[in-house]
Amino acid sequence: MDTLFASPVTFGLLVLNIGASLIAFSNPAFMSQNILWVGPMRDRGEWYRGLSSGFLHVNGPHLLLNMYGLFLFGPICEFVLGGVGFAIVYFASLIGGSAWAYMHNRTVSDYRAAGASGALSGMILAFCLFEPFAVLLAFFVIPMWGIVFGILYIGLSYAFSMRADRIIGHEAHLGGAVAGIIATLLVRPETFGEFIAQAAAKFG
Numbered sequence: 001m002d003t004l005f006a007s008p009v010t011f012g013l014l015v016l017n018i019g020a021s022l023i024a025f026s027n028p029a030f031m032s033q034n035i036l037w038v039g040p041m042r043d044r045g046e047w048y049r050g051l052s053s054g055f056l057h058v059n060g061p062h063l064l065l066n067m068y069g070l071f072l073f074g075p076i077c078e079f080v081l082g083g084v085g086f087a088i089v090y091f092a093s094l095i096g097g098s099a100w101a102y103m104h105n106r107t108v109s110d111y112r113a114a115g116a117s118g119a120l121s122g123m124i125l126a127f128c129l130f131e132p133f134a135v136l137l138a139f140f141v142i143p144m145w146g147i148v149f150g151i152l153y154i155g156l157s158y159a160f161s162m163r164a165d166r167i168i169g170h171e172a173h174l175g176g177a178v179a180g181i182i183a184t185l186l187v188r189p190e191t192f193g194e195f196i197a198q199a200a201a202k203f204g
Helices: 008-026 028-034 038-044 049-055 060-104 117-130 146-161 170-187 190-203
Strands: 135-138 142-145
Touching: 008 028, 008 049, 008 060, 028 049, 038 049, 049 060, 060 117, 060 170, 117 146, 117 170, 117 190, 135 146, 142 146, 146 170, 170 190
Parallel strands: none
Antiparallel strands: 135 142
16 A cells, blocks of 8 residues: 555556446446447547546456456656656557557447556556566466567557457557557657667677
8 A cells, every 4th residue: 555655646546437437337327438439439529538447447357357467567656757757658558559449440439448458558668668577477477578468469459459350459558558658658768678688788
């Protein structure tokens, strides 16, 4: 808990996600008015949904999984980027994920999605830039370096987003990851040099 209090942006994001999601669980109208929904966005210009949908989740496990990721990676990214920098990367990833999901599904009027996965994807990829050789668990069981995890994550997100029978919005994961990398390098340009230096030290 001390780590969260030392990371006010992460703490605020956790509160916003949990609060908005709990309201949506018991208020279907609120959920319907704020999820990413292609039809209203395209036909009525309800672009706010690209942002609001990132704070809503479809059920308890969905919320718990994303908030666990935010709890794990948020404080680290906030420490490295600073509060403002972290907020920029988080929201750039959220909006990037929503934009990618919208463009990918723009011809499907009834396509709907919700969740912080796009923002979380960008945050995790930022972490992989800071700590490319930290060990992460893919699928919670397979240990691998952060850089390998990042490459695998982007590759699988792209491959799964091309499947017609998908039930998870992998396109938002892909958009969030790409936006997160770009935003991190813009907010903290020295990240790239540090990444190269770590790679050189590891393999040189």
